[in-house]
Amino acid sequence: MAELLVGELRRRIAEHQAPWAVNDLLGDDEPIRPMPLGLATSEQLLKAEDVEQVNLSEVLEQAANPLLQRRRIAYGFVETETRPQTVGLPTARIRPSSVDWRNRWGWPWITKVQAQQPCMSCWAFPATGVVETMARIEHAVWVKRSEGDVRDGIGLSCGTGSTPQAALDWMCDHGVCDPGCWPYTVPPEGTRPEDIFPWRATYQPCPDRNGRTVRIGNYEQLGDTEQQKVWLDTVGPLAACFDVYDDFVVYGTGVYRKMPGATPLGGHCVLIVGYDDVAGCWIFKNSWGPRWGDGGFGRIAYGEVKIDDLAKCGLHGTNVDPWTKRRLHGGNLIESSNGPGHRNFEMLATAGGGQVRHWWREGSGAMDWAKASTFGSDAVVCPTLTATTYNGNFEAVWLTTTGRLRHFWFDQATDRWNDGGLFGPIDAAGIPAFIQSNYYGVPNYFEVVVRTADGRLNHWWRDPTRQWHDGRRFAVNVLHSGPTLVQTRERTTLEIVCVLADGRMQSWRCDDIVIGHPDRPSFWKPGEIFGSGVSSPPCMIEGQFGAVDEDTAGNYELCVAVGDRVEHWWRDNQGLSGWHRSAVFGHDVHSVVGLVEGSFGFNLEVIVLRADNRLQHYWRDRTGWHEGPVIGPA
Amino acid sequence: MEREQQRILLKPGESHTLRLPSRGPAGYDWILTLEGDESAVDVLRSAALSPGMSAPPLSPGQGIDQLFTVLAVSSGHVVIRFEQRLPFEPEEPPVDERVLDVTVEEG
Numbered sequence: 001m002a003e004l005l006v007g008e009l010r011r012r013i014a015e016h017q018a019p020w021a022v023n024d025l026l027g028d029d030e031p032i033r034p035m036p037l038g039l040a041t042s043e044q045l046l047k048a049e050d051v052e053q054v055n056l057s058e059v060l061e062q063a064a065n066p067l068l069q070r071r072r073i074a075y076g077f078v079e080t081e082t083r084p085q086t087v088g089l090p091t092a093r094i095r096p097s098s099v100d101w102r103n104r105w106g107w108p109w110i111t112k113v114q115a116q117q118p119c120m121s122c123w124a125f126p127a128t129g130v131v132e133t134m135a136r137i138e139h140a141v142w143v144k145r146s147e148g149d150v151r152d153g154i155g156l157s158c159g160t161g162s163t164p165q166a167a168l169d170w171m172c173d174h175g176v177c178d179p180g181c182w183p184y185t186v187p188p189e190g191t192r193p194e195d196i197f198p199w200r201a202t203y204q205p206c207p208d209r210n211g212r213t214v215r216i217g218n219y220e221q222l223g224d225t226e227q228q229k230v231w232l233d234t235v236g237p238l239a240a241c242f243d244v245y246d247d248f249v250v251y252g253t254g255v256y257r258k259m260p261g262a263t264p265l266g267g268h269c270v271l272i273v274g275y276d277d278v279a280g281c282w283i284f285k286n287s288w289g290p291r292w293g294d295g296g297f298g299r300i301a302y303g304e305v306k307i308d309d310l311a312k313c314g315l316h317g318t319n320v321d322p323w324t325k326r327r328l329h330g331g332n333l334i335e336s337s338n339g340p341g342h343r344n345f346e347m348l349a350t351a352g353g354g355q356v357r358h359w360w361r362e363g364s365g366a367m368d369w370a371k372a373s374t375f376g377s378d379a380v381v382c383p384t385l386t387a388t389t390y391n392g393n394f395e396a397v398w399l400t401t402t403g404r405l406r407h408f409w410f411d412q413a414t415d416r417w418n419d420g421g422l423f424g425p426i427d428a429a430g431i432p433a434f435i436q437s438n439y440y441g442v443p444n445y446f447e448v449v450v451r452t453a454d455g456r457l458n459h460w461w462r463d464p465t466r467q468w469h470d471g472r473r474f475a476v477n478v479l480h481s482g483p484t485l486v487q488t489r490e491r492t493t494l495e496i497v498c499v500l501a502d503g504r505m506q507s508w509r510c511d512d513i514v515i516g517h518p519d520r521p522s523f524w525k526p527g528e529i530f531g532s533g534v535s536s537p538p539c540m541i542e543g544q545f546g547a548v549d550e551d552t553a554g555n556y557e558l559c560v561a562v563g564d565r566v567e568h569w570w571r572d573n574q575g576l577s578g579w580h581r582s583a584v585f586g587h588d589v590h591s592v593v594g595l596v597e598g599s600f601g602f603n604l605e606v607i608v609l610r611a612d613n614r615l616q617h618y619w620r621d622r623t624g625w626h627e628g629p630v631i632g633p634a
Numbered sequence: 635m636e637r638e639q640q641r642i643l644l645k646p647g648e649s650h651t652l653r654l655p656s657r658g659p660a661g662y663d664w665i666l667t668l669e670g671d672e673s674a675v676d677v678l679r680s681a682a683l684s685p686g687m688s689a690p691p692l693s694p695g696q697g698i699d700q701l702f703t704v705l706a707v708s709s710g711h712v713v714i715r716f717e718q719r720l721p722f723e724p725e726e727p728p729v730d731e732r733v734l735d736v737t738v739e740e741g
Contacts, residue, residue: 023721023722025722025723025724026721026722026724030665030721031665031666045693045694116660116661117660118657118660118662118729119660120657120659120660120695120696120697121660121695122659122660122694122695123694123695160695161659161693161694161695161696162694162695163693163694164694193718193729193730193731196729196730197655241694244658244659246658246663249658249661249662249663249721249722250721250722263679263681264658264681264698265656265658265659265663265697265698266656266658266659266695266696266697266698267659267693267694267695267696268658268659268694268695269694269695286661288660288661288720288722289661289720289723291720291722291723292661292720292722293722
């Protein structure tokens with residue numbers, strides 16, 4: 001029997017002093033067989049030598065992430081600027097000897113390792129991975145995208161190869177949605193082997209795909225390895241393709257180099273997440289599940305198995321959908337997809353006479369606040385604003401002069417605000433919390449919780465036919481409701497925080513899902529009581545701190561006015577150590593009306609209503625809280 | 635999922651070639667086990683290269699069919715099982731499986 005065993009491969013690796021090891025899961029008696037050479041070069045892929053240098057000074061713009069911005073300044077790709085967020089950060093003028101986006105600047109940036117399973121869809125994974133990572137780098141939010149959306153949107157079968165470039169071409173036209181809208185699937189269990197490759201999913205994404213799709217601009221192809229490393233340093237990961245040999249399949253750790261006599265099995269693509277000049281290798285995320293290699297990641301020597309023969313692909317300018325950002329805003333402020341950086345702030349505030357004014361701030365440049373349209377006639381408080389999967393429309397709910405709730409929505413197609421009508425209790429008496437939820441698996445529901453005049457909280461919800469329903473009342477002795485409603489990342493649970501008559505805050509949660517019940521009753525359970533001396537509505541989000549990956553709930557961040565200052569509270573949703581007060585800041589504050597964790601490197605942005613009835617912006621970066629401009633009257 | 639056994643009769647010096655599809659770009663490989671007189675045959679493996687094909691790089695997601703040549707060495711009976719699986723997930727069932735029942739007899 002002429003075949004190579006894993007044990008023999010291990011011996012050869014040792015004999016050649018090759019800097020890598022076979023996967024520990026494999027026994028020495030497992031077979032590895034030698035084989036000769038491979039196939040022709042794909043005409044679909046650009047050779048590295050045929051790609052011209054990209055002028056990064058022309059391509060790259062000011063980065064919202066202050067740490068990345070400093071890297072671009074270091075190379076002279078963008079002008080030195082004096083935004084407070086970037087002052088004082090290190091600016092090494094040479095390319096670092098290693099970059100690894102799995103952990104950079106103390107943050108994780110790479111989504112979990114996926115498994116393509118028996119389909120030959122490797123090309124879709126790094127393309128999707130580039131979008132996921134760039135969205136996180138550019139907008140400071142975990143973003144999971146569907147490889148199936150790309151493969152099935154293009155219309156390819158399970159067994160059809162393609163290229164990351166083809167995937168990115170398709171995504172430039174169509175964007176890429178989340179797996180809940182259209183998942184990556186493989187042939188069902190029991191499919192005959194000869195039917196696996198021809199199997200093709202019938203592409204039927206969710207009806208609101210447009211509102212849950214990350215858009216991308218153009219992408220760049222880079223051929224020069226030095227420029228690829230600079231790109232990894234100043235922009236983000238790259239998609240790359242190379243030849244797969246049979247010893248690569250059993251790779252475990254170290255820097256992979258093809259062993260003499262190894263057998264070519266085909267062409268493959270991965271996501272390059274970094275490089276290491278000392279070890280002389282690229283660091284990559286594979287799509288063969290977490291049990292392959294080093295937790296699903298690997299290192300491959302520069303130039304090995306033709307990895308540097310073909311152009312690598314990167315992109316920037318991602319535009320993240322509102323469904324992805326849904327937990328990152330509360331109150332009257334959201335970060336929208338508008339503007340050249342796709343990170344404008346949109347804000348609604350009262351404007352006198354019951355009217356509501358739409359304010360906005362450009363996400364780059366001077367970042368001055370500007371007034372947009374006014375609408376409505378019966379608002380008595382700053383509205384609670386969100387953006388939804390319904391074409392990315394803005395939706396707002398406010399307390400009316402008649403003690404009810406009114407819904408307004410901004411149609412992105414016509415650029416106009418529209419009255420969605422009155423709903424809710426007849427004795428509403430607080431700031432409404434308002435979110436879009438997927439309580440039943442799809443985001444076709446609105447959830448509202450508002451204080452009523454009897455000192456209770458009232459949960460209302462809107463079904464997919466746009467009918468509002470009275471959930472039920474819960475809690476007692478409630479002094480204030482506020483925009484604190486969150487549907488957590490890990491569960492369908494709804495959570496909310498209110499202010500009690502004694503000045504303390506209390507959290508409540510609703511995790512009893514009654515699927516199929518016509519009235520969809522909600523059962524709210526009391527949680528922790530914390531704080532003191534509070535006499536205004538709180539504002540809360542679920543942020544990215546504490547979220548180690550795209551499936552993990554981040555910390556709750558809550559801001560509330562106490563006296564004439566703002567208290568910042570947070571709760572660790574992993575350690576479940578309860579609520580902690582981290583800071584007190586501001587002055588002349590009447591109440592907190594908006595809270596966002598936006599694209600600016602995980603900063604928190606707060607809008608307060610001052611005692612003089614004007615709106616003011618505060619923000620927190622890695623150094624602490626800062627006072628922003630007074631925006632205007634409310 | 636096990637396929638019907640293919641039975642072949644060879645004389646020493648004769649050979650039989652089996653062509654199997656590759657899922658190498660998905661991390662799968664063909665794992666062979668022999669039961670019986672292992673010394674009765676040698677199994678050689680090669681890539682199914684078309685004439686004129688040059689060196690890699692290969693098209694992403696494109697696998698190379700694998701050729702397994704069973705060379706009869708001496709009299710005996712051996713069953714060769716081919717399982718296509720992820721080598722690093724040995725407890726997972728194979729996605730494809732073939733069985734070759736080989737008898738080598740002197741002429």
